[in-house]
Amino acid sequence: MPSNDKRGQFDPVPDPARRRGSVVLRHKQAQTPQADRYLLDSHEGSGFTHTDPWRVLRIQSEFVEGFGTLSELGPAVSVFGSARAHRDSENYAHAETIGRILAEAGYAVITGGGPGAMEGANKGAVSAAGTSVGLGIELPFETGLNEWVDVGINFRYFFARKTMFVKYSQGFIVLPGGFGTLDELFEALTLVQTEKVTSFPIVLMGTAYWGPLLDWLRGTVAAHGAISPSDLNLVKITDDPVEAAQLAMAHGNGNGNGHGLPKE
Numbered sequence: 531m532p533s534n535d536k537r538g539q540f541d542p543v544p545d546p547a548r549r550r551g552s553v554v555l556r557h558k559q560a561q562t563p564q565a566d567r568y569l570l571d572s573h574e575g576s577g578f579t580h581t582d583p584w585r586v587l588r589i590q591s592e593f594v595e596g597f598g599t600l601s602e603l604g605p606a607v608s609v610f611g612s613a614r615a616h617r618d619s620e621n622y623a624h625a626e627t628i629g630r631i632l633a634e635a636g637y638a639v640i641t642g643g644g645p646g647a648m649e650g651a652n653k654g655a656v657s658a659a660g661t662s663v664g665l666g667i668e669l670p671f672e673t674g675l676n677e678w679v680d681v682g683i684n685f686r687y688f689f690a691r692k693t694m695f696v697k698y699s700q701g702f703i704v705l706p707g708g709f710g711t712l713d714e715l716f717e718a719l720t721l722v723q724t725e726k727v728t729s730f731p732i733v734l735m736g737t738a739y740w741g742p743l744l745d746w747l748r749g750t751v752a753a754h755g756a757i758s759p760s761d762l763n764l765v766k767i768t769d770d771p772v773e774a775a776q777l778a779m780a781h782g783n784g785n786g787n788g789h790g791l792p793k794e
């Protein structure tokens with residue numbers, strides 16, 4: 531703290547405070563130029579739009595865009611899985627079958643809009659003339675939305691994007707995948723476990739891939755008391771893509787409004 535900082539001492543002439551909306555700035559903090567000066571001084575560049583308060587507007591716009599685009603979607607299931615699944619792989623084929631079965635049953639298919647398993651699921655949905663949705667994410671190694679996405683939204687923020695998957699799907703199907711897929715799986719499990727959302731089907735596709743994870747959750751995590759053994763009932767596991775689709779549609783109500791935002 532600088533030595534001329536007079537905080538805590540009586541000051542008959544208090545430093546003028548600067549107000550920025552609901553934010554009050556005092557002392558040295560009040561000496562920063564006003565935001566509108568940045569705006570009007572074109573020579574100062576547009577760097578201010580990358581500050582946190584401005585990011586809030588960007589975040590808000592992602593929610594507005596997502597809600598606005600998806601609110602009329604109808605019943606939907608989200609399909610997750612590795613961005614790296616090759617087109618000739620079993621996982622890609624399973625994703626494609628799952629996308630097709632869901633679309634044939636009248637469900638929209640929502641994916642991350644990227645390559646691999648996401649592309650397979652979107653392709654399957656299109657093959658059955660279904661609604662194929664991709665919620666893309668801005669990444670440094672971006673590949674863009676796959677060609678089978680008919681309704682695409684690009685997000686900068688993972689958390690805004692994840693809200694859309696949860697809000698607009700009746701079920702999740704999780705094919706083998708890496709950190710991204712695990713993140714999506716555990717986000718869903720946490721929301722259901724903590725009752726932030728009404729329970730919905732979470733289906734793991736592939737016993738050889740996911741079985742050891744379930745064994746670890748049961749044998750180590752539950753055994754440590756870090757989760758309840760009953761928490762493992764939140765997931766179903768299968769090797770059959772048709773069964774995976776059926777399990778994910780088990781809670782379908784045909785209303786198409788997902789199960790709402792996480793409770794406050």
Ligand SMILES: C/C(=C\CNc1ncnc2c1ncn2[C@@H]1O[C@H](COP(=O)(O)O)[C@@H](O)[C@H]1O)CO
Pocket residue numbers: 609610611612613614641642643644645648665666667669671672673706707708709710711712714
């Ligand atoms: C890594 C590559 C492309 C990345 N492009 C992605 N586009 C959209 N969504 C993505 C992308 N990468 C990850 N995701 C999300 O995470 C899940 C897959 O992640 P994983 O780590 O590959 O399992 C997926 O469900 C997406 O929602 C090109 O190699």
